[in-house]
Amino acid sequence: MTSAPTSDPTRTREQDQERSRWRALAVVMAAGAMTLLDVSIVNVALPTLRVGLNADDSDVQWIVAGYALAFGVALVPMGRLGDARSRRTVFMIGVALFTLSSAAAGAAPTPWVISIARVVQGFGGGIITPQVSGFIQNLFQGRDRAKAFSIFGATIGLSTAIGPLLGGLLVALGGESYGWRLVFYVNVPIGIAIILVARKLLPASAPSKGRQSLDPVGVLLFAVAVVLVLYPLVEGGQGEPLSARPWWLLGVAAALGLAFVLWERLWRRRGKETLIDLDLLKVPAYVFGLSLGTFYFAGFTAIFLVTTLYLQVGLHYTALQAGLTTTPFAVGAAVSALVSGRLVERLGRWLAVIGLVMISAGLVLIDLLVPHLSGMVGVKLAPAFLLAGLGGGLVVTPNVTLTLAEVDPVHAGSGGGMLQTAQRVGSAIGVAVILAQFFAALASTKGDYAEALSMALRTTIAFIGVALVFAVADLLRRTGHDRHPEPQHAAPDPEPRHAA
Template sequence: MTLLDVSIVNVALPSIRDGLDAGNSTIQWVVAGYALAFGIVLVPAGRLGDARSRRTVFMVGVAVFTVASAVCGAAQEPLWIAAARVVQGIGGGLITPQVSGFIQNLFKGPERGRAFGLFGATIGVSTAIGPVLGGLLIQLGGQESGWRLVFFVNVPIGILLLVLAHRYLPVSARGPRQSLDPVGVVLFGAAMFFVLLPLVSGSQDDSLSQRPWWLLGVSAVLLAVFVLWERRWTSTGRETLLDLSLVKVRSFVLGVGLGTFYFAGFTSIFIVLTLYLQQGLGYSALEAGLAQLPFAVGSATSALVGGRLVERFGRLLVVTGLTLITVALVVVDLLVPHLSGDVGLKLAPVLLLAGLGGGLVITPNITLSLDEVEPARAGAGGGLLQTAQRVGSAIGVAIVLALFFERVRSSDGDFADALSYSLHVTIAFVVVALAMGLLDLVRRARDRDDTGVA
């Protein structure tokens, strides 16, 4: 539900603009406000779940997300929906790290791999199927008010989730009351804000040079102060927002880096492909979404299989998935300039291959990144992993979209050329992720040799 709202709303933006007579800046913040709040809240929310009751934080997040969705759907003024999207992002940020924390705490061994398999399949399907579902809802509700269904559909789901969570999710065992590190929360949140702001605030007409990149310097200073504060807070014997010992867990660090670069390429693929199909070839929102359905099918299938195989093959599974995606994207890059007719159907086999590869990346990487993290820090670790993925997504979308539209303008509206040009960047992101996967694969093999484990 939370990840679907990242991609589904993009399809609804023209309908929202017409229905509320909203300006471009407001429309931009319908997307940016959600992404900013989501990314900022993830790590503090993971820490809050670790320190207090994970079930309570999850249920509060679902309640906030559901109410905000209802407000979005009922909005009568542009400011309503922009503000409600920020609140919705806060709800999503509260929910997401609790999921990985629950899986880390409640499952062991192969069962944990299967649970993360379902989680990874959900991530892949939610991202890929967003344009399909958004187009379908807008078609059902009409261009004027169909966008309201995009938000209202969350309300019954959210209510059902609250009932099921209260009944089935376990109550955390009461232990010593832990510090929530409020100063660390403020410093980290501010640093993430200044990282994400220049990435999500640009419009389609902005070039990369027009974004306020100087804010990244402010973020770097805040992160340095945050690290110093965390060290000082640790020396007092109190719990910190981010366990700095996580940087010593090599599998976690490499997994975070791999996830960041993979999501930078993974998320941007769907956006530029949708723009190519809709603006370049005249596909409707629903037709463009259906054209990307093979990726969703492949991703869901291999994610479920990958969850079962990760204990057996480990990082090799991720490397295999990244290799398949790289090959598929290179083939798309070579094919697109020469395709005509039903392009979506002709790309289906390649997108299926990319989806099969994608499903082998997300699930195993989550499992392998957290397998050496203590369960007591699972929420904070999972939150940091998710934050890195959100930052990666924002970086990828900002860079790839800016290059895509610059190429469209410079090539007199040649969308096929723009897609091919922007794919070079997405391929580069995936290749960097692949290099990190290979590095971790070699490291794990050396560790096995040193310990004498077969």
């Protein structure tokens, strides 16, 4: 009689560790998707939110821009905090903060309460996002790491795609008076579930032995400077001329910006880590890519806001119909993003140039069509949104890859963090500028939403045009560099592209 074969303990342990890694990835992906979903899902709820809370144009701008600003400012210091402390603990704190602020936003009785809740929510998102990248870096190596980051990229695309649809469904379910609250409340059960499983499935990590500098003074100076830039753009009564706004605050913001740069140099001379890595600003590829991403997000983020206001308030579309109208953009972006990852090594910066031209063409087409459309407007705009979306998918991921390609691997983490920060701050400022113009045009044309949308789209196209200038400039630089190669001081790391 033969004995039953015994299993290999080592192999069993490795299989258990493999399953644990992918389960942990599922947990952090769920949290990352929640923060990204909250960007697009809120857009379709804004018109009903305005009615439900009697919110004015300024409130709407703060609700959107405040989230993006807090998110961007928190990214770099919270990434370092995760490195210095238990990443699992920092992650769970971020999820708890995001969940509680979502509940507060859903229960908000006044516009200023929801504005504050959105800032806290953005800060929570800024805590979560760098931990997602950090867990992937810590849990996976080689091909598994590339696969994990690909899943992360797909999650971003999927979250963006289903956001408007889910938002529209929730608004339809809850009605005009309660539907916008469901858009925030939906985060609460998701957040609670993530917290419950995170402690069990996420690995504990020991605090870093080296002391991490969070640069609190730099963070404060940077945040206050950006808020002072936003304030005159956002604060203004209906019908109030733009000239009456407190533009003098821009001078104060410029002074604080200079103080920020001087502080960063002083902080660095003391041997501390600064909020921005000044050495990265000496790398041409990084400067061009950072500038491209900032202006692209300044234009890109506001497209859906002004389109939603035009459709729901101007044409009386339901939230679900508005969400369906912009879905082709998200679908196109998801498809082309998958393709661009395979083409970036062959086409390089040409991908961004082609993508930005396609986005501009799609937006110009929308601008030309809107004044002449009647009946089934969403269906007629779908091809233009699809064209713009296909272009958008060629911009973001290739830009991160190419921007970090010439960066010393030692600085890849801070480089990725700075890129995300610039994108979020660009989003906040772009939303403030474009929505201010949209509402000003609405007042001057006595409620002509088509004309207001056209004017806002032209500003959006201008932002994307500036991004295109940086893309072409970097393309020409790289072409000249190929013809006259210079010695490389540091070999590019094949993985920094995933740091962001």
